[in-house]
Amino acid sequence: MRSAIDPARLIARLEEGFAAYSEGRAIVPPVGHLSFDDPPGDCHIKYGFIQNDEHFVVKVATGFYHNADLGLSSSNGLMIVLNRKTGYPEAVLLDEGWLTDVRTAATGAVAAKYLAPHRVTGIGIVGTGIQARLQLEWLRQVILCSNVNVWGRDAAKARRYRDDMGKKGFSVDVAPRIEDLCEACNLIVTATPSCLPLLHGGDIRSGTHITAVGADGGGKQELAPDIFGKADVCVVDSLAQCRQYGDASFALQAGMISAEDLIELGRVIRHPELGRKDDSQITVADLTGVAVQDIQIARLVTEKVLLPS
Amino acid sequence: MRSAIDPARLIARLEEGFAAYSEGRAIVPPVGHLSFDDPPGDCHIKYGFIQNDEHFVVKVATGFYHNADLGLSSSNGLMIVLNRKTGYPEAVLLDEGWLTDVRTAATGAVAAKYLAPHRVTGIGIVGTGIQARLQLEWLRQVILCSNVNVWGRDAAKARRYRDDMGKKGFSVDVAPRIEDLCEACNLIVTATPSCLPLLHGGDIRSGTHITAVGADGGGKQELAPDIFGKADVCVVDSLAQCRQYGDASFALQAGMISAEDLIELGRVIRHPELGRKDDSQITVADLTGVAVQDIQIARLVTEKVLLPS
Numbered sequence: 001m002r003s004a005i006d007p008a009r010l011i012a013r014l015e016e017g018f019a020a021y022s023e024g025r026a027i028v029p030p031v032g033h034l035s036f037d038d039p040p041g042d043c044h045i046k047y048g049f050i051q052n053d054e055h056f057v058v059k060v061a062t063g064f065y066h067n068a069d070l071g072l073s074s075s076n077g078l079m080i081v082l083n084r085k086t087g088y089p090e091a092v093l094l095d096e097g098w099l100t101d102v103r104t105a106a107t108g109a110v111a112a113k114y115l116a117p118h119r120v121t122g123i124g125i126v127g128t129g130i131q132a133r134l135q136l137e138w139l140r141q142v143i144l145c146s147n148v149n150v151w152g153r154d155a156a157k158a159r160r161y162r163d164d165m166g167k168k169g170f171s172v173d174v175a176p177r178i179e180d181l182c183e184a185c186n187l188i189v190t191a192t193p194s195c196l197p198l199l200h201g202g203d204i205r206s207g208t209h210i211t212a213v214g215a216d217g218g219g220k221q222e223l224a225p226d227i228f229g230k231a232d233v234c235v236v237d238s239l240a241q242c243r244q245y246g247d248a249s250f251a252l253q254a255g256m257i258s259a260e261d262l263i264e265l266g267r268v269i270r271h272p273e274l275g276r277k278d279d280s281q282i283t284v285a286d287l288t289g290v291a292v293q294d295i296q297i298a299r300l301v302t303e304k305v306l307l308p309s
Numbered sequence: 310m311r312s313a314i315d316p317a318r319l320i321a322r323l324e325e326g327f328a329a330y331s332e333g334r335a336i337v338p339p340v341g342h343l344s345f346d347d348p349p350g351d352c353h354i355k356y357g358f359i360q361n362d363e364h365f366v367v368k369v370a371t372g373f374y375h376n377a378d379l380g381l382s383s384s385n386g387l388m389i390v391l392n393r394k395t396g397y398p399e400a401v402l403l404d405e406g407w408l409t410d411v412r413t414a415a416t417g418a419v420a421a422k423y424l425a426p427h428r429v430t431g432i433g434i435v436g437t438g439i440q441a442r443l444q445l446e447w448l449r450q451v452i453l454c455s456n457v458n459v460w461g462r463d464a465a466k467a468r469r470y471r472d473d474m475g476k477k478g479f480s481v482d483v484a485p486r487i488e489d490l491c492e493a494c495n496l497i498v499t500a501t502p503s504c505l506p507l508l509h510g511g512d513i514r515s516g517t518h519i520t521a522v523g524a525d526g527g528g529k530q531e532l533a534p535d536i537f538g539k540a541d542v543c544v545v546d547s548l549a550q551c552r553q554y555g556d557a558s559f560a561l562q563a564g565m566i567s568a569e570d571l572i573e574l575g576r577v578i579r580h581p582e583l584g585r586k587d588d589s590q591i592t593v594a595d596l597t598g599v600a601v602q603d604i605q606i607a608r609l610v611t612e613k614v615l616l617p618s
Contacts, residue, residue, distance in 0.1 A: 032341045032356060034365060041396050045354060045367060047341060056343060058354060060367050060389060062396025076397050080369060080387065087350050087371025088385050092401055 001095055004304035005297075007141050010106050011113070013300055015269045017050065017292035018110070018237065022266025025051045028291040031241070033217075039066040042217065046291035055081050055090065055302070059294040061100050065193065075100065075130075079298040091302045099301065103293040105134035106141075107237070107265075108189055108211050111285035113142040114268050114275045115235060116187045116209045120145040124185030126178060126198055126222070128152035128161040131191040131213060136165055139189075148172040149181040179203050190214055190222040197250075201226030209276070209283045215246045216289045223247040223284065229256035232281035233274075236262050238290045246288040310404055313613035314606075316450050319415050320422070322609055324578045326359065326601035327419070327546065331575025334360045337600040340550070342526075348375040351526065355600035364390050364399065364611070368603040370409050374502065384409065384439075388607040400611045408610065412602040414443035415450075416546070416574075417498055417520050420594035422451040423577050423584045424544060425496050425518045429454040433494030435487065435507055435531070437461035437470040440500040440522060445474055448498070457481040458490040488512045499523055499531040506559075510535030518585070518592045524555045525598045532556040532593065538565035541590035542583075545571050547599045555597040 020026045032045030041064035049056035061077035068074060075097035082089050093099060120143050125132050128150060136148060148170045152158035155174070162172040175181035182188065182203040190198060190212045199210065201224060210231075212222045228234050228251035236242035239262055242249060251257050265285065268275045276283050329335045341354030350373035358365035370386035377383060384406035391398050402408060429452050434441050437459060445457060457479045461467040464483070471481040484490035491497065491512040499507060499521045508519065510533060519540075521531045537543050537560035545551035548571055551558060560566050574594065577584045585592050 027343065029341060029343065032338060032354060034336065034338065034356065034358065036365075036393060039394060041394075043356075043365065043367075043391070043396060045341060045356060047343065047352075047354060049343065056345075056352065058352075058369050060391075060398075062391065064394070064396040067395055070395065072395055072397070076395070078389065078398055078401070082352070082369075082371065084345060085348060085350075085373070086376055086379065086381055086385070087352060087373040088381070089369075089387055089403070092387070092403070094398070094401070 001093065001099065001301050004301040005102060007106070007138070010297060010300055011110055011141060013296040014103065014107055014110050014293060017296040018266035019269050020050045020266070021238070021290060021292045022264040022270070026292050027051070039064060041065070046294050048291040048295060049084060050292065050295060054084055055299055056084050057081055057291070057295040057298045059100070059291065059298070061097060073097065079294060081298050081302045091305065093298060093301060099297050100294070101130055101134055103297040104131060104213055104287070104289060105138040107287055107293055108135045108213060109138040109142045111211045111235065111265065111287065112139055112187060112209065114272055115233065115283040115285055116143060117207050117276065117279040119279065120187045122147045122149060122185035124149045124181040124188040125191070126151050126181065126188065127191040127214065128154065128157040129191065132161065133165065135189045135191050135213065136170065137168065143187065146170050149175045149184045151175040151178050151181045192222060193220065194222050195219050196221060197224035198222050199227060200224040201230040204230060204282055206280050206282060211285045211287065212247050213287045218245045221247055221250055225251035225254035225256040227284055230282055231284045233276060233283040234262050235265050235268055235283065235285040237265050237287045239264055241288045241290065242286055246286050248286040310402065310408065310610050313610040314411060316415070316447070319606060319609055320419055320450060322605040323412065323416055323419050323602060326605040327575035328578050329359045329575070330547070330599060330601045331573040331579070335601050336360070348373060350374070355603050357600040357604060358393060359601065359604060363393050364608055365393050366390055366600070366604040366607045368409070368600065368607070370406060382406065388603060390607050390611045400614065402607060402610060408606050409603070410439055410443055412606040413440060413522055413596070413598060414447040416596055416602055417444045417522055418447040418451045420520045420544065420574065420596065421448055421496060421518065423581055424542065424592040424594055425452060426516050426585065426588040428588065429496045431456045431458060431494035433458045433490040433497040434500070435460050435490065435497065436500040436523065437463065437466040438500065441470065442474065444498045444500050444522065445479065446477065452496065455479050458484040458493045460484040460487050460490045501531060502529065503531050504528050505530060506533035507531050508536060509533040510539040513539060513591055515589050515591060520594045520596065521556050522596045527554045530556055530559055534560035534563035534565040536593055539591055540593045542585060542592040543571050544574050544577055544584070544592065544594040546574050546596045548573055550597045550599065551595055555595050557595040
């Protein structure tokens with residue numbers, strides 16, 4: 001699968017997918033969900049298809065946050081690609097959640113491509129896990145900046161992030177506080193499982209773009225509602241989902257913004273003039289994860305595997 | 310997988326599953342659904358778990374009714390068994406829809422076990438396809454009767470059914486009309502993709518039990534509403550589903566019965582006195598298909614494969 005992911009092609013496919021979704025050409029029913037206690041965990045089922053495509057996709061993704069105690073990854077899952085004319089399964093991609101991680105990170109790059117300021121002087125990464133790592137690596141596809149600040153609740157993990165990403169060519173400093181990171185950076189990505197806001201409007205300087213990818217389900221939150229109140233452009237991957245959960249839902253509930261203030265990423269991709277207007281604006285992208293991302297990455301992999309060139 | 314299905318064990322597991330479901334011990338979210346045109350088809354996603362089980366199950370099933378034109382089976386699908394403590398997939402059962410066919414047929418046997426008259430004198434099968442064949446084979450587990458009437462829209466297919474099932478030890482007559490089948494039989498199973506009622510209350514003689522398995526989604530119907538009005542006991546696999554679709558939903562809409570007249574199969578399994586009281590009553594079981602069936606058959610297969618004795 002690794003060899004099937006050409007970064008530029010994946011980014012282009014995700015852009016197509018989001019545009020199709022926002023134009024109503026993607027059939028994406030509500031996410032299926034199972035929730036577990038003892039140990040806590042959840043399972044999301046995302047599925048759907050893009051009109052006139054030859055395939056449809058069902059993705060099963062799990063997150064069990066105590067797996068680390070067993071020396072296991074917290075996320076896992078698989079994707080199934082089925083033929084749209086016969087219903088026959090054509091591929092089961094046993095990716096163990098890797099494709100979900102990659103499509104989420106590549107979507108961060110898509111958001112940055114359309115919303116980041118022209119000149120990014122510092123990249124701030126909030127979080128130190130797999131997704132925090134992948135987000136930074138994928139930003140390389142669209143952003144020329146290697147100055148990075150990282151913040152994590154666990155200082156030892158933040159130092160490990162610094163060392164590991166340093167080896168990949170980034171110049172990483174550990175920020176003592178999130179406020180320091182916000183001061184030093186004008187492109188910030190949050191990738192944590194937090195249930196309390198980590199970033200606040202007062203800390204964000206003008207010209208900053210923020211992408212939040214952690215709040216993919218009920219209860220999770222990374223951005224205080226006042227960030228949306230302060231932002232000039234508020235982008236979400238899915239209006240339908242972001243009304244129900246994700247950071248934007250808290251801002252809506254708090255009355256900081258109304259639903260009309262939110263623009264879907266797919267609309268910005270089709271009409272870039274709806275995005276950032278200049279390098280003084282604040283922009284925010286709340287990404288909760290949409291089945292079109294799974295559809296597009298699964299198809300990219302399957303095409304390569306089924307039709308090797 | 311065939312070797313993993315011990316009929317008596319599967320029936321016992323299905324009984325446990327339905328009982329758990331009706332007692333609220335099964336977590337079974339609403340069925341996920343995709344619908345396709347040109348060619349017409351659909352995809353159902355059923356998933357869930359039984360409390361205190363070590364696994365949860367996601368089942369993807371497809372039905373594309375023009376596949377026969379391509380020489381392909383109309384149904385296909387697979388089941389995924391995941392570990393309930395870690396979210397890790399433990400097995401992907403590429404059964405091509407076979408396990409769904411089997412669990413549906415075995416559930417017909419469960420319904421007959423609890424609802425058929427004490428002395429079955431004739432078995433009537435409406436339909437001539439795979440499910441119509443499996444239903445008859447599975448009835449053998451619980452009913453001592455080999456006199457069979459079959460009716461199908463296509464007389465040639467009905468004759469083929471007669472010949473094929475004759476070789477399996479049944480004495481099968483092709484009924485010229487459904488009315489003739491109803492006259493000759495006191496245990497009737499309908500297993501068709503019909504969208505119009507095939508059986509009507511006026512044709513059903515006292516003492517008959519009817520199991521309807523075809524109407525598993527919106528628009529499909531095999532039993533006229535007056536059958537429910539005439540029946541002494543009306544059983545459904547899932548009250549929640551049968552309010553929305555399946556034969557009972559048409560009877561509810563027509564005002565022939567109210568929701569309180571419906572009893573879940575799992576309750577009858579736990580309290581058999583809620584079922585048939587004597588051999589003069591008319592009973593009906595409307596089976597739309599519930600994820601607990603998939604959970605139970607997938608676990609049975611997986612136990613056998615992962616823990617071969």
